[in-house]
Amino acid sequence: MDSTGTEAKTIDDLQAIVARSRLDADRLKLALAAGAIVGTWFWDVPADRFTVDEPFAEAFGLDPALRRDGLGLEKIVETVHPEDRASLIAAIEEALARGGRYAHQYRVCRTDGQYHWIEANGHVVHDEGGKPISFPGVIIDIGERRRIEAERDSARALLTNFVDAMPGVVYAKDREGRLMIGNHGTSELIGKAPEDFIGRTDLEVLEDKQQAAMVMATDQRIMASGRSEQVEEDVNFPDGRRAIWLSTKSPLRDADGAVVGLVGTSLDITERKAIEASHREIEERYRLAIGATSDVIWDWRLADGHVVWNEALATRFGHALEQTSAQWWLDHIHPEDRARIEATIHAVIDHSGTGWTDEYRFQRADGSYAFVLDRGAVLRSDDGAPVRMIGAMLDQTERKAAEAALAESEERLRLATEASDVGLWDVDIIKDVLIWPARTKGMFGISPDVPVSMRDFYAGLHPDDLQATSAAFAAAADPDQRALYDVEYRTVAWSALRSTSRRARLMRPNS
Structure with missing residues (x-):
């Protein structure tokens, strides 16, 4: 290649370098204008002389006049936050020894006395011997970035x-x-x-x-x-x-x-899940138990006043209902029993009770009343508040009718006995206890409060009648003979001689 060509190439290279320099300068100006870069520096390392621009001096709180004369590293470090100086010096020393790219964040004091965060980015240039000769760079204000990072x-x-x-x-x-x-x-x-x-x-x-x-x-x-x-x-x-x-x-x-x-x-x-499974099992047992009983089962939710009934409410009393209010239940209690039942059940609920039992008359769907025995248990929360009350209502109408019939029969017997010269007696052979009602004792001139026994009875017989009377009693007590105890005897034990006829049938258990 001739000299003309070489010269042309050199000019082209120079023009390219100038163009790149202008482009870099333009980029630097744009970066400075945009606020990304707030200052630049050039450090002549062997001479320890920093040349900085005016924004750099302002960022570090330096006298602008000093920047033209050059600054030493020590002067620069003086403006750095005391807590950041050691790490900054270590980073600079590491970059000088290694060469190449350098980046470090630290706080510097501005002219207003306030510290702010910057990031210094530079490049250490070594000579052929590996010694640092220059260290240019820029500083970037990262205060906003640090704030965002802190928030993050x-x-x-x-x-x-x-x-x-x-x-x-x-x-x-x-x-x-x-x-x-x-x-x-x-x-x-x-x-x-x-x-x-x-x-x-x-x-x-x-x-x-x-x-x-x-x-x-x-x-x-x-x-x-x-x-x-x-x-x-x-x-x-x-x-x-x-x-x-x-x-x-x-x-x-x-x-x-x-x-x-x-x-x-x-x-x-x-x-x-285990508790839910246990609850399902309990509910199933509860359902089976309800289905297996003829009692009317009720579940009173005290929070909302609703009462849930089983099918027996319909089969026993004719009310085809699955759920009612508590007031409905009270309204179907006989007026003469209502106030008493309401008082007794609330005495249990309101005073930390757990169980309640009472009898009353309950109105059927046809308007008639059934005698019922009602029992309930109160379920309470951990703090003792009543939550639910579950109970069973048993129809006692037939039992009440039987008791009334028995009472009527006993009253008729009493009237018949009083109208005749008959005295009743009862003896428990196993316990050797003789029971004479007051009327029977009166027939023998004995005070109602004087106790008598079989020994007293035999002691009071006429000697001539003792053997026949005891033999008749033994025959009646003999399970093989099962004889009717029917005997006449005379008594002499109580100050008078009386002639008495006695008749009885021995009551035996099935065995």
């Missing part, structure tokens, strides 16, 4: 603390199912520390691969659908425990609404 770190710390404080398992996954965050419950479930599962999928961290595949399939379905779901999942812990988890999972979206992952929470509901 605070929010991240708040999120971390919040997630760790939540019960159960809390986690977030990316679109591929890799865990991005997990609380202490996640660590317990997986059996690994966060650093061992963050960035990994369930298939990579769970021992039960079948379980992991099912979880990931559910996650992918939810992310694909874009809809939240609540699912129950069987979980196997690393220590062999088995549990049932209730998981709520929702798609994680970015600012544009695109699904980029999944967030979820899982709670251990094993105990709750």
Whole structure:
């Protein structure tokens, strides 16, 4: 190549360098105007002489006149926050020894006396011997960035603390199912520390691969659908425990609404499921017990006043109702019994009682009344407040009728006895107890309050009648003879001689 060509190439190179320099200068001006760069420096390292521009001097609180004369490193460091000086000097020394790019963040004091954050970016140039000869660079005001980063770190710390404080398992996954965050419950479930599962999928961290595949399939379905779901999942812990988890999972979206992952929470509901199963078993037993009895079973919910009845309310009393109010029940109690029953049942409910029993007349659907025996038990909350009362109503009408008939018969017998010269007596052979009513004692001139026994009876017989009377009694007591005790005798024990006829039939048990 001739000299003309060489010269032309040199000119072209110079023009390119000038063009690039102008472009770099223009870029620097634009950066300075935009506020990204707030100052520049050039450090002649061997001479320890800093040449800085005016914005740099203002940022470091330096006298603008000094920047033209040059500054030493020590003067620059004096304006740095005391807590940041040691790390700054260490970073500079490391850059000088290594050469190349340099970046460091620290606080400097402005002319107004306030510290602000900057980031210094520079490049250390070495000579052929590896010694630093120049160190140019720029400073960037990062106060706003530091504020945003501080807010971000605070929010991240708040999120971390919040997630760790939540019960159960809390986690977030990316679109591929890799865990991005997990609380202490996640660590317990997986059996690994966060650093061992963050960035990994369930298939990579769970021992039960079948379980992991099912979880990931559910996650992918939810992310694909874009809809939240609540699912129950069987979980196997690393220590062999088995549990049932209730998981709520929702798609994680970015600012544009695109699904980029999944967030979820899982709670251990094993105990709750066991309690629910126990309750179902108890309810089934309760239902079977109600179906097996003819009693009218009622369940009074004290909070709302509703009473639930079993089918016996219809079969026994004709009321085809499954649920009524408590007032309906009171209205169907006989007016003469109503106030008493309301008082006795509320005395139990309102005064920490547990059981109630009473008898009253209850109106049937046809308007007639049945005699009932009613029993109830109060169920209370942990603080003792009455919650429910469950009871059974037994129809006593037939028993009451039988008792009335018996009482009527006894009254007729009493009247007949009083109208005749007949005295009744009863003897318990096993206990050797003789029972004479007052009228019978009166027939023998004995005071009603004087007790008598079989020995007294035999002692009071006429000697000539004792053998025949005792023989007749023995024959009646003999299970083989079963004779009728029918005998006449004379008594002499009570100051007078009387002639008496006695008749009885011995009562025996089935055995």
